Amino acid sequence: MSKFSCGIEKTGSVFQVKISGVIDEDADFVPYDLGGATEVSVDCSGVKGINSCGIREWIKWISAASGKKVIYRQCPKVIVDQINMVQGFLPSSGFVESFFVPYFHEDSGHEKNVLFSLGKEYTSQGEIKAPQVQDDSGNEMEMDVIEAKYFKFLKK
């Protein structure tokens, strides 16, 4: 199981945070205080999982940046699920710059995570231009999510 790790880089009041591993009861956000930031950018690409304790810790931590510009990038499905479900997981002043969408081909069983980026695959109004995705054998793949549920956060 990959352990929680967090790195923070501060350029003035702009904080760049990178979070990896599993966020659970052992994840300690205390050393990564967001006080004094005017902009917080969180790279979530390395997040492997999050449990309920981790969700509570995350909300407590990110709420320090509430009202500031908060950007989540490269969000894996597990993070998108929490943004959709848990109030405050993404502060109301925040937005998602990019996130992964799982694709699947029913016959071959191939799975692929495709990065959707703001301005390319979706707009800030929540319009989606889903790309055509093929697996290694050239089969056309389908999105492996319930779209009405997965893209809900874009409409907020």
Next chain:
Amino acid sequence: MAKKSRVIILEDDVTVQESLKAAFSRAGHTVFATARADEALDYLRRYQVSVLFVDCLLPASSGVDFVTDEVRKIFPAGSLDIVMMSGLFTDNSFVKDTLRATGALGFIKKPFEIEEALKFVKAPAVSAVVENSVHPRKALYQIFSRIKVTPREKRKVIEALDEIHSYDLPFVYSLLMEAQATGHLNIVSKSGDVSGISFAQGKIIAVDIVDQDTQLGKILIQEGYLTSHDLDPLLIVKDHPKKIGQRLIDSHLLSPHAFNLGLSTQMSLRLSRTISDTTCKINFSPTDLELTTPHIDSKTLLSYLHDWVAGKISVSWLRAHFLQWENSKMTLTAVGLENWQEHPPLLQQLPGLKEALSSKLTVHEIVAKFQVSEEIILKALHYVLIRGWLSFEEVGRQMSSQDRLQLLKKIDLQFKGKSKPELIEVMARIAGTVESDPLYTLSEFKRILGHVNPDDSQALRDIYYKIHSIAEEATEFTKTNDSNKVHEQLLHAELENKMKASGFYEEAKVLLQKSQFAQALSVLKKVESLDPQIERLKLHMAWAKTAGSDSHPNRSRVLQEVEADLLQVPPEDKFEPIFHFAWGLYHKAKGDFASSKKCLEKALALDNSFLPARREITVVSSKVQKKSSDTDLTALIGGFFKKR
């Protein structure tokens, strides 16, 4: 967002099947091709299909019969486009009859140009884009009527879930176990509290709920691993650097194994607390987790499943929930036939249930067949359903006018006295959806209502139109601002009822202490009507009924009721002294004084100051002593006359 249409090709001719599949795929549609009617039906139930192409001559059956007898029963004309195909029967009268019988959009004579087939599959309307498949909660319960479900499909069904009723959670836990899932199930309550269950290789390794009341001491005492004499001195010392469990182990008062068993039971109680009469949101994230000890395995979970269904799920929810299958015959699955057990207490109440289910009856017919309360029957059926022993056949039976009238009357009863927001809740339960999506709920609810036919009786038509208009009005109401106001009023009224119930409850407890059982029972019934989910209600009722049964003209029926009450005690209440006390009274009433004494002693072990238990022990002990001296005397006398 461009969206593909889903097309089914039901055709046994491989060449035709392949060429149609290739053409539709090239045109950007999702195609499911099969030669088996049951597979096509299964696919239809799972996905929103745009067009079904059916060959008139299928292996061992007729495509026309398949459409008229099975497909149209679920998807009436107008709800699914069907195109019939044939190379053999192509004369005009056959085509005309087929179109009329099947309500098909068209008929293609083989051989045909691909373009001819393509023209039947149009681009879907934008409004259809939002829901490209069955609603996730509906899909969860459609597992009950599926022929075969792969572990991936089970996992996907759960991953797709968003809002559910908390009473669905036992089924979700069981499916995750069956699918050998590893990861976190996160649950958000209506009030925003976050709980979570962690799974590793299909076993539950951790349960995190907001209320962290441990109950560990009670569990260990009840299981006989500890006495309160061992535990109490340790509880006095506060702020000890070591946790109490470790201190018990260090003092050799408790073995690590016993401690783990206690922790496992504690997990089950926390799981039990996640199940309540409210909605919640869930998501499951597969995550790499190690299997740790203690954990709950599938065998242990099965016994908890039983207790949750028996003790947590309300009968009013089940009544509405089962209406979605009112016209469906139940059938035992292969798993059910292989694994059926008679010993779960709910099933013990219904001897012969397995045989009854083998004869493919509806829920309504099962309820009519057994002379047991509807509550017990519905709980037993729900238990066997979520164990995967039973499935519903959605097709195969035309509902008679009489049956339809009965169904509508039941729905009408469910609607009675409900406010508009409450009506949406009831409709969602009946339709197997969630109330937060009233429009979808209405459309699914209407599907269950069906249509009225010109030859239907006036009574049926009246009740149908009455329900129809109430449902429409309730749905319209959700669009207004008044809806929130009414929600608030309802919450307020609910709170008031709970407060009233709590007052009556205290009064009833005092009456029980004073041994005024009949009065206590009448007050407890008031409590039940105001707040049926109040803690330990069934136990207090069992106390009042049993203790007052001596003078009752139909004592055996009362004791039967008590047994049913005790069967429906929520797992968390089984660690309360009153649970053992109530069982003690029941055994005493049945004349089993030894068992009664044991139960009463357990009650006292959990609460030494429980006076009614102390009083009863004195009574029961003397009976046990008398019985044993009677037995000794009989043995002695018997001994004189024994042949040597």
